[in-house]
Amino acid sequence: MGEFNITGGHKLHGELKILGAKNSILPILAGTILNKGESIISNVPRLSDTFIALEILEHLDCTYTFEKDILIINSSNVSNNVIPIDLVQKMRSSIIFLGSLISLFGYCKICYPGGCKLGKRPIDLHLDNLKKLGVTILEVDDILICTANKIIGADLNLTFPSVGATENLILASVFCLGETNIINPAKEPEIIDLVHFLNSMGCNIQGVGTNCITIKGVSSLYNCEHKVVSDRIVAGTYLVAAAITDGSILLDNVNISYLQSTLDVLNQLGYYIRSYEKDNKVFITTQNKKLSLPLLETKPYPGFPTDMQSQFMALLCVSNGVSTIKETLFESRNMNVSELNKLGANIIIGENQTSIITGVNNLVGNTVYAKDLRGGASLIIAGLVASGVTTVKNSEHIERGYEDITRDLTILNGNITYSN
Numbered sequence: 001m002g003e004f005n006i007t008g009g010h011k012l013h014g015e016l017k018i019l020g021a022k023n024s025i026l027p028i029l030a031g032t033i034l035n036k037g038e039s040i041i042s043n044v045p046r047l048s049d050t051f052i053a054l055e056i057l058e059h060l061d062c063t064y065t066f067e068k069d070i071l072i073i074n075s076s077n078v079s080n081n082v083i084p085i086d087l088v089q090k091m092r093s094s095i096i097f098l099g100s101l102i103s104l105f106g107y108c109k110i111c112y113p114g115g116c117k118l119g120k121r122p123i124d125l126h127l128d129n130l131k132k133l134g135v136t137i138l139e140v141d142d143i144l145i146c147t148a149n150k151i152i153g154a155d156l157n158l159t160f161p162s163v164g165a166t167e168n169l170i171l172a173s174v175f176c177l178g179e180t181n182i183i184n185p186a187k188e189p190e191i192i193d194l195v196h197f198l199n200s201m202g203c204n205i206q207g208v209g210t211n212c213i214t215i216k217g218v219s220s221l222y223n224c225e226h227k228v229v230s231d232r233i234v235a236g237t238y239l240v241a242a243a244i245t246d247g248s249i250l251l252d253n254v255n256i257s258y259l260q261s262t263l264d265v266l267n268q269l270g271y272y273i274r275s276y277e278k279d280n281k282v283f284i285t286t287q288n289k290k291l292s293l294p295l296l297e298t299k300p301y302p303g304f305p306t307d308m309q310s311q312f313m314a315l316l317c318v319s320n321g322v323s324t325i326k327e328t329l330f331e332s333r334n335m336n337v338s339e340l341n342k343l344g345a346n347i348i349i350g351e352n353q354t355s356i357i358t359g360v361n362n363l364v365g366n367t368v369y370a371k372d373l374r375g376g377a378s379l380i381i382a383g384l385v386a387s388g389v390t391t392v393k394n395s396e397h398i399e400r401g402y403e404d405i406t407r408d409l410t411i412l413n414g415n416i417t418y419s420n
């Protein structure tokens with residue numbers, strides 16, 4: 001339960017390298033059990049969520065070494081197929097191990113991940129489609145007991161392009177009889193990265209990033225090496241942090257095409273962006289326009305990402321004019337509104353997950369509370385321009401998705417400290 005203290009008024013400038021993506025390493029770690037061998041993975045972020053996933057792998061009798069950003073997993077002795085309740089409750093995305101375990105053992109016992117601050121977070125799309133693959137699912141007091149003699153490839157039509165469901169169904173189908181076609185899958189870059197990883201160990205998966213992913217069942221897999229794709233949400237967070245401080249920064253090790261929807265919004269807001277595609281770099285500077293946005297609506301990839309909504313909300317707090325954000329993926333991704341208003345922002349929560357933001361001339365430092373990962377990041381962003389000191393409590397939310405936000409913002413000339 002640490003806290004960040006940010007002293008506002010420092011323009012960000014400098015250069016920073018972006019690390020691997022949280023939402024990529026988590027499903028990849030679930031996939032490392034499939035080859036019952038060695039996976040050498042680089043560009044791995046040292047996040048609290050990474051270490052929870054590694055705890056699960058140890059529980060499944062895997063071993064690992066983790067030096068700097070190089071993670072070597074050995075799953076030769078993977079045997080256990082039960083995920084402890086306490087680990088699922090620590091990280092709801094542990095549900096992603098279900099697909100791998102059912103693939104490998106034809107059995108998995110795991111508890112419902114339950115909801116979180118963002119909303120109910122149901123897993124009906126995961127379970128309904130696993131059943132179409134031949135999985136029997138028994139629910140006893142929120143415990144899921146999943147069994148399958150063999151995974152039978154099938155045509156699966158997702159009614160919503162769920163990221164987690166797409167990942168789980170891919171992982172469940174790698175050894176299937178015949179082939180599985182997932183229609184209307186999620187197209188997020190982290191799924192493309194997962195498929196690159198799985199194909200590097202011998203899986204046969206085509207069509208990722210399109211409207212139909214085809215997984216042809218294989219019988220055996222082998223050792224592999226993979227570099228995790230860079231984190232487009234961490235990169236976007238720091239671009240918005242530079243924008244709000246009227247700063248100029250250069251980010252390295254980014255994938256420009258994966259950042260495009262974020263860059264488009266920054267352009268609409270009047271910021272100057274230079275993308276160096278071949279060098280994987282992006283530069284941003286201000287033109288002091290502080291434009292507002294009539295409507296910013298979150299959508300599945302390649303639309304504007306829900307994971308960037310909170311960060312842009314902070315930026316729009318100090319724009320000229322009135323902006324509206326509409327959150328369409330989660331029922332309650334606006335817990336940061338009350339905290340931003342404590343800093344002097346003027347945000348009203350409207351109907352159907354809309355937030356109406358009337359720009360103010362300045363924000364004033366205060367003590368605020370992170371309630372979720374990206375909402376917490378938005379409070380730090382606001383603190384960079386609030387007068388005086390802003391204290392952001394409940395740092396553990398933010399540490400789930402940012403390896404060391406204090407180090408990174410300090411490199412970029414931000415005035416931020418962390419204390420336990």
Ligand code: EPZ
Nearest residue numbers: 023093121122123124125126162163164165307329330373
């Ligand atoms: C992943 O969550 C990410 N998490 C989230 O990032 C991200 O916000 C989300 O995708 C959307 O891009 C990880 O990858 C670990 P979904 P996931 O299944 O898989 C509904 C962050 O900040 N739904 O696409 O849970 C669900 O309720 C986190 O890094 C069903 O109705 O997202 C939600 O409203 C936050 N039934 C919507 O779909 C289902 O079976 C999006 O969920 C599954 C989902």
